[in-house]
Amino acid sequence: MPAKVNEESCTGCEACVGACPTEAIVMKEGKAFVTDECIDCGACVDECPVEAITME
Ligand code: SF4
Numbered sequence: 830m831p832a833k834v835n836e837e838s839c840t841g842c843e844a845c846v847g848a849c850p851t852e853a854i855v856m857k858e859g860k861a862f863v864t865d866e867c868i869d870c871g872a873c874v875d876e877c878p879v880e881a882i883t884m885e
């Protein structure tokens with residue numbers, strides 16, 4: 830299942846954006862958002878300093 834960002838936890842640091850191999854994460858109004866390009870690799874999860882990303 831794709832990655833999901835908890836918007837309440839996300840600080841908008843953009844660390845996850847560069848970690849994604851498919852550029853599936855975009856910033857929307859200061860929060861990270863995972864698009865349909867996600868291939869479920871999980872790379873972004875460990876990259877987030879506030880553990881805002883989970884695999885659903
Ligand atoms: S799980 Fe992988 S492909 Fe999906 S958003 Fe995270 S880094 Fe990108």
Ligand code: SF4
Pocket residue numbers: 834838839840841842843844845846860861876877878879880881882
């Ligand atoms: S790494 Fe975490 S806190 Fe930073 S933009 Fe991505 S989801 Fe938000």
